[in-house]
Amino acid sequence: MPGWLNRSQLVLAAALLAAGVAQFLSNRLDSYVLSVAMGVGINIILASSLNLINGFTGQFSLGHAGFMAVGAYTAAVLTGKLAPQLQPIFGGHVELLFPFALIVGGLVAAVAGGLVGAPSLRLKGDYLAIVTLGFGEIIKVIFQNVEYVGGAKGLNAIPDYSNLFWVFGTTAITVYTVWALMNSTYGRGFLAVADDEIAAEAMGLNTTRYKMVAFVVGAFFAGIAGGLFAHLNNSINPSGFDFNKSIEIVVMVILGGMGRHTGVILAAILLTVLTELLRQFGDYRMVIYSLLLILLMLTRPQGLLIWPIRKSASRRTT
Amino acid sequence: MTELLQQVINGLSLGAIYALIALGYTMVYGVLRFINFAHSDVFMLGAFTAFYSSRALGRWGFAGGGFLGGLLVLVISMAACAVIGVLIERLAYRPLRKRSTLTVLITAIGVSLFLQNGGQMVFGVNPKAFPNIFPSQTFKLGGLVINSNQLVVLGVALALLSALHWIVQRTRIGTAMRAVSFNATAASLVGIDTNRIISFTFGLGSALAGAGGVLYGMNYPSIEPLMGNSPGLKAFIAAVLGGIGSLPGAALGGMVLGFVETGVSGTRWSTYRDAVAFAILIGILLFRPAGLLGRNRIEKV
Numbered sequence: 001m002p003g004w005l006n007r008s009q010l011v012l013a014a015a016l017l018a019a020g021v022a023q024f025l026s027n028r029l030d031s032y033v034l035s036v037a038m039g040v041g042i043n044i045i046l047a048s049s050l051n052l053i054n055g056f057t058g059q060f061s062l063g064h065a066g067f068m069a070v071g072a073y074t075a076a077v078l079t080g081k082l083a084p085q086l087q088p089i090f091g092g093h094v095e096l097l098f099p100f101a102l103i104v105g106g107l108v109a110a111v112a113g114g115l116v117g118a119p120s121l122r123l124k125g126d127y128l129a130i131v132t133l134g135f136g137e138i139i140k141v142i143f144q145n146v147e148y149v150g151g152a153k154g155l156n157a158i159p160d161y162s163n164l165f166w167v168f169g170t171t172a173i174t175v176y177t178v179w180a181l182m183n184s185t186y187g188r189g190f191l192a193v194a195d196d197e198i199a200a201e202a203m204g205l206n207t208t209r210y211k212m213v214a215f216v217v218g219a220f221f222a223g224i225a226g227g228l229f230a231h232l233n234n235s236i237n238p239s240g241f242d243f244n245k246s247i248e249i250v251v252m253v254i255l256g257g258m259g260r261h262t263g264v265i266l267a268a269i270l271l272t273v274l275t276e277l278l279r280q281f282g283d284y285r286m287v288i289y290s291l292l293l294i295l296l297m298l299t300r301p302q303g304l305l306i307w308p309i310r311k312s313a314s315r316r317t318t
Numbered sequence: 319m320t321e322l323l324q325q326v327i328n329g330l331s332l333g334a335i336y337a338l339i340a341l342g343y344t345m346v347y348g349v350l351r352f353i354n355f356a357h358s359d360v361f362m363l364g365a366f367t368a369f370y371s372s373r374a375l376g377r378w379g380f381a382g383g384g385f386l387g388g389l390l391v392l393v394i395s396m397a398a399c400a401v402i403g404v405l406i407e408r409l410a411y412r413p414l415r416k417r418s419t420l421t422v423l424i425t426a427i428g429v430s431l432f433l434q435n436g437g438q439m440v441f442g443v444n445p446k447a448f449p450n451i452f453p454s455q456t457f458k459l460g461g462l463v464i465n466s467n468q469l470v471v472l473g474v475a476l477a478l479l480s481a482l483h484w485i486v487q488r489t490r491i492g493t494a495m496r497a498v499s500f501n502a503t504a505a506s507l508v509g510i511d512t513n514r515i516i517s518f519t520f521g522l523g524s525a526l527a528g529a530g531g532v533l534y535g536m537n538y539p540s541i542e543p544l545m546g547n548s549p550g551l552k553a554f555i556a557a558v559l560g561g562i563g564s565l566p567g568a569a570l571g572g573m574v575l576g577f578v579e580t581g582v583s584g585t586r587w588s589t590y591r592d593a594v595a596f597a598i599l600i601g602i603l604l605f606r607p608a609g610l611l612g613r614n615r616i617e618k619v
Binding site: 060119120122123125126127129130131134135137138141142144145244247250251254283284286287289290291293294297298301 | 351352353410413414417418419420421423424425427428429430431432434435436438439551554555558589590592593596597599600603604607
């Protein structure tokens with residue numbers, strides 16, 4: 001192992017390489033399988049980033065789809081309406097315009113996260129959930145009313161820049177960032193806030209700042225996921241980023257066990273594939289989905305993929 | 319002037335419906351400290367029960383559109399919703415009594431999704447025209463246009479609010495409800511069967527939501543399985559606005575929200591109606607988290 005890379009960074013590099021190889025081989029894959037695979041990647045990004053807020057930091061947010069929408073719209077405008085102005089900067093290299101759009105989308109979403117977080121993170125529990133839900137709906141209503149981005153009809157004909165490399169490269173970076181953050185000295189602060197806010201404050205932690213950091217970083221990655229989503233589906237509209245979308249992400253986090261890295265990734269994969277499999281049931285799909293959700297909460301509220309291994313210390317290990 | 323009065327009347331009837339739904343949220347929050355997301359779908363079921371029962375009554379040749387027939391439909395819907403509410407609590411929430419609020423919250427969202435999607439399968443996705451269950455007539459008073467349905471809405475809402483006030487303040491079970499809401503452990507120590515009280519609270523709240531659904535159907539021409547979403551959220555905002563856990567607060571909050579919404583609808587900002595409601599909610603939570611009439615809870619370490 002080279003000295004300048006530790007093991008987790010090596011894993012990240014391998015994952016990026018694998019994403020590149022997968023992209024190289026992707027023309028052999030069925031286009032449906034390909035789009036489901038990319039959907040899985042996007043959902044992993046969404047679930048991991050929400051896990052930072054809901055799981056690790058313990059701040060229950062129901063507005064993640066709103067930040068996703070901000071990123072999706074920003075990126076889509078950059079590669080669509082503003083592309084003629086931006087292309088010259090990149091010398092006509094489309095492959096550079098897309099990552100630029102994704103990152104700007106993420107940054108704008110992060111700013112939105114900061115604006116939403118600053119006032120609402122003073123609240124706790126149910127109230128925080130409702131306020132984030134409210135902000136998510138407000139973001140949706142604003143997009144519905146801005147004619148520049150198509151109003152309620154949304155944006156169409158977004159170029160299909162998303163491919164396996166971008167999606168899984170970003171997924172790897174997101175998972176790595178959240179993992180590295182949580183395993184750093186700084187990251188322990190998030191756990192402290194989640195475990196006992198008053199105790200954390202008594203230990204001298206600036207709990208508000210920890211919550212803000214979690215919120216802004218989470219929103220950033222949600223924005224990037226939104227950009228990938230827009231360039232995968234080729235069209236976006238405000239109602240696609242409603243309350244139900246946020247719930248979908250929350251369910252992945254809960255199913256995987258709040259504050260677990262691997263569990264949440266597995267849950268994101270499982271739920272995306274399950275949603276696809278349930279499509280054949282047509283109208284029954286959502287009924288089955290909701291019943292599964294209720295049953296899960298009644299029988300395994302700690303998460304589907306969690307088994308108590310040891311009594312203590314096991315709670316926060318991946 | 320006439321336009322203002324017209325808006326006041328519209329605001330009152332919308333506010334009354336919000337108030338009825340908000341009471342259910344606030345009562346459940348009072349005893350269980352969680353947001354019953356499925357409440358808005360019980361509201362929807364109330365409207366659909368009225369739709370089908372008024373049809374059935376009509377088929378049996380019972381008072382098509384008479385005033386008594388309308389009241390009967392209303393009572394049937396309320397009773398059905400009460401039963402549904404109690405069942406939801408018994409099957410989905412009671413097993414989770416010792417779990418974290420978050421678990422119950424997600425379960426409530428699951429129940430809500432189930433009722434909405436189940437409703438879409440059973441009732442169909444397309445909106446249905448709501449029948450005239452009360453004899454409908456339009457009065458013109460100067461420039462004012464008042465539909466008799468709006469008067470019925472106000473009358474029924476007022477009657478139900480008074481009845482609720484009487485139950486909560488004057489009866490034995492109402493006293494027990496207040497005791498459980500004040501301190502559930504202490505209430506069970508003095509011999510109150512908390513589970514029974516919680517069931518009763520769900521039944522009562524759901525009956526009010528059912529009535530709200532019928533009244534909503536009367537004022538808005540069509541009903542559909544997802545109709546609960548928007549009024550449900552508004553009513554929840556109303557409950558928080560008035561101070562969640564406070565019954566007069568829920569009624570006041572409903573009225574305020576009804577007025578604000580009709581007010582905003584009259585301006586060119588009408589498409590931002592929902593955003594305004596949420597902005598009010600956020601403002602209230604930030605500056606007066608206990609709501610207008612709520613008590614401040616002191617958090618102890």
